[in-house]
Amino acid sequence: MRVGFIGLGNMGRPMALNLIKKGHELVVNDVIPAAIDELVKAGARAGATPAAVAGQVEALITMLPNAAIVASVMTGENGVLAGARPGLVVVDMSSVGPGDSRKMAALAAQKQIAYLDAPVSGGVTGAAAGKLTIMAGGSREDFLKVKPVLECLGEKIYHVGDVGAGDAVKIVNNLLLGINMAAVAEALVLGIKAGLKPEVMLEIIGNSSGQSYAFKAKVPNFILPGRFEPGFAIDLQAKDLDLALQTARENDVPLMLGSLARQVFALARARGLGGQDIAAVIKVWEEATGAEVRYDPQG
Numbered sequence: 001m002r003v004g005f006i007g008l009g010n011m012g013r014p015m016a017l018n019l020i021k022k023g024h025e026l027v028v029n030d031v032i033p034a035a036i037d038e039l040v041k042a043g044a045r046a047g048a049t050p051a052a053v054a055g056q057v058e059a060l061i062t063m064l065p066n067a068a069i070v071a072s073v074m075t076g077e078n079g080v081l082a083g084a085r086p087g088l089v090v091v092d093m094s095s096v097g098p099g100d101s102r103k104m105a106a107l108a109a110q111k112q113i114a115y116l117d118a119p120v121s122g123g124v125t126g127a128a129a130g131k132l133t134i135m136a137g138g139s140r141e142d143f144l145k146v147k148p149v150l151e152c153l154g155e156k157i158y159h160v161g162d163v164g165a166g167d168a169v170k171i172v173n174n175l176l177l178g179i180n181m182a183a184v185a186e187a188l189v190l191g192i193k194a195g196l197k198p199e200v201m202l203e204i205i206g207n208s209s210g211q212s213y214a215f216k217a218k219v220p221n222f223i224l225p226g227r228f229e230p231g232f233a234i235d236l237q238a239k240d241l242d243l244a245l246q247t248a249r250e251n252d253v254p255l256m257l258g259s260l261a262r263q264v265f266a267l268a269r270a271r272g273l274g275g276q277d278i279a280a281v282i283k284v285w286e287e288a289t290g291a292e293v294r295y296d297p298q299g
Contacts (some may be wrong), residue, residue, distance in 0.1 A: 002027065003149055004053040004060035005044075006073055006080070007094070008035035011120070012063035014128040015093075015153050017042055022152040029053045050076070051083025059089045059146045066239075067100035074104050086112035089146050091136070093118050095239065097171070097246050098164030101137065105163040114142040117163055119170040120154065123232055131155045137165035171247055174240035178278070179257050180214040181237070182264045185282035188223065188293045198224055198295040214278075222279035224295040231277030238265040238274070 001024055005016045008030040016039055019026050026044040029052070030036050036046050047053030050073050054060055060080060064070050070092055074080045080090060090113060092101060101117035108115040116138035126132045132154035136143050143159045150157050160169050187210070191201045202219055205211055222228055230236075241262040248255040268274070268281045286292050 001025070001059060001149060002057045004028070004047065004057035005039075005063070006030065006050055006053060006060070007063035007065075008032070008039060009063070009065070010124050011093075011127050013038070014124065015061070015063060015132075016044065018127075018130045019149070019152050020044060024149065024152065027053045027056050049078035049083070050074075050080045051078045054080040054082075054084040054088060057088070059091065059149055060084075061149075062090070062092045062094060064092075064094045066094070067096040070094050070096055070100065070104065075107060081107060081111055081113065084108075084111060084113050087114075089114040089116065089142050091116045091118050091146055091150070093120055093134075095119050095170060095236075095243065096167055097243050097250070098137075098167040099247070099250055101167050102164045105138070114138065114145075115163060116142055116146065117166040118150065119166055121170065121173065122154070123230075127153070134158065135160050135166040135169045137161050137167065138163045167243075168247065171240065171244045174237065175244040175255075175258050175261075177214060177232075178237050178241050178244075178261045178265065180212045181218065181278045181281055182261045184212070184214045184218065185223075185279075185285055188219070188282060189285035189289055189291050192291040192293055193289055198293050199297070202295070218277070218279040222277050223282055223293055226294050228273075228276040228280040230275070231279070233275055234265055234268050234278055234280060235274040237278045238262065238269060241265060 003019055003024045004027045006029045020043045027047045028036055028039045028044045029047045029050055040046050105115035116136050118134050118136040120132040120134050122132040133156040134150050134154040135158050137160055140159055160166055244258050267284050273280045
């Protein structure tokens, strides 16, 4: 299948490379010329504008930083909708709000363009390995048309409902992740101040009711060894919590714990931790209390 790909950043670049490796004809566009050049050297063709890409392909993937940029790429003077032919299937894999995707889908439908929202989980590592989890919203018919393309990018691919449902699932998941990560950090520092050893908490909590993905993945691999390279960065977690709060406002849902978690991550960003893994949020409590949650099994 001839596929377009717009947005060749940290996530988009390895995803696009996987499509080439799996035999798809790829037409790419990005605001950074060097990113396009790299993909062209790998076998893709360059599209001068999003419109130029859209006019050449059967399916088009966007992987972009936020909803405003998605809207610009879709609806600008040289945007996707300006160059797309009827029957094109657009798959937006960016992390945006459900309402944003529904607006774009309505505009696309006016030009007989199908639109799916299909955000991902798995980070840069999952993108490079082709092992992302993909949550797609849109018509099932359109989903099945592009499923072979999505299978080149991920190993767990779900059709979760109408347009916006993919965004909603990711928002709910990452809301829980953010709240859980903040709770893990707070609890561990409390344990240290109360005289517990980190390795004792790792063993007991890891086998008890306080266990969670945030605890299992982040405590032994990031917090205890003091290694905070992302991973999933605090900046991205903060963005996802913003999306959760936006969605809550649109649906009149009180989000008390989510609001608190967002403030915790805002504090971490204010301390210069935005580029570090979400596990680094523990430093907020460590700085406040003078405690440090580290454990060297060799020492």
